[in-house]
Amino acid sequence: SQTIHQWPATLVQPVGSPLSLECTVEGTSNPNLYWYRQAAGRGLQLLFYSVGIGQISSEVPQNLSASRPQDRQFILSSKKLLLSDSGFYLCAWSTLRGAGNTIYFGEGSWLTVV
Amino acid sequence: AQSVAQPEDQVNVAEGNPLTVKCTYSVSGNPYLFWYVQYPNRGLQFLLKYITGDNLVKGSYGFEAEFNKSQTSFHLKKPSALVSDSALYFCAVIPRGDYKLSFGAGTTVTVRA
Numbered sequence: 001s002q003t004i005h006q007w008p009a010t011l012v013q014p015v016g017s018p019l020s021l022e023c024t025v026e027g028t029s030n031p032n033l034y035w036y037r038q039a040a041g042r043g044l045q046l047l048f049y050s051v052g053i054g055q056i057s058s059e060v061p062q063n064l065s066a067s068r069p070q071d072r073q074f075i076l077s078s079k080k081l082l083l084s085d086s087g088f089y090l091c092a093w094s095t096l097r098g099a100g101n102t103i104y105f106g107e108g109s110w111l112t113v114v
Numbered sequence: 115a116q117s118v119a120q121p122e123d124q125v126n127v128a129e130g131n132p133l134t135v136k137c138t139y140s141v142s143g144n145p146y147l148f149w150y151v152q153y154p155n156r157g158l159q160f161l162l163k164y165i166t167g168d169n170l171v172k173g174s175y176g177f178e179a180e181f182n183k184s185q186t187s188f189h190l191k192k193p194s195a196l197v198s199d200s201a202l203y204f205c206a207v208i209p210r211g212d213y214k215l216s217f218g219a220g221t222t223v224t225v226r227a
Contacts, residue, residue, distance in 0.1 A: 043220070092158075
């Protein structure tokens with residue numbers, strides 16, 4: 001069966017410091033990968049998605065970037081964090097082919113920028 | 115532009131009573147429709163989805179959803195709610211030919227004992 005791992009679960013970072021959130025998927029190959037952010041415990045905003053190694057699409061201009069160095073690894077980064085980057089970040093995956101594929105989410109990472 | 119509306123921020127029901135969480139969508143074509151649930155400080159869990167076929171879709175934990183094309187709605191239902199169903203529920207859509215989920219704002223469900 002497929003599993004998704006996301007870490008760290010929580011982190012507190014000072015303004016201006018770098019960020020790296022990692023996500024890996026097991027039990028599947030060539031997945032679509034996604035990073036979402038949830039602010040204020042409600043709305044979910046798609047940040048990045050990837051359909052293959054090195055293929056990253058950004059949905060919203062921001063202070064963040066994403067990379068996919070391996071087929072099942074997705075990394076969210078920032079060189080200098082802003083206060084507004086605080087939130088709950090969710091990695092997700094789906095199979096690449098097929099209609100209406102379900103998107104499955106990791107357990108999320110809480111980021112507090114102080 | 116596509117959108118998903120969950121008209122109720124909060125739904126309160128007594129345990130054992132039926133639960134309904136409303137969702138309407140504005141997406142061209144015949145989108146794929148989803149429901150997810152989120153417990154505090156957790157990721158989203160998939161409940162059910164509609165792709166095609168029978169308008170009544172059954173999912174996890176006794177939940178079901180009814181697709182109504184003429185009303186562009188996809189309401190989530192449970193015949194008898196449990197206290198453990200208290201959580202945040204999201205409706206979401208993927209347009210045909212796409213693979214990105216767009217979410218509604220979420221509905222907080224509270225089931226009182």
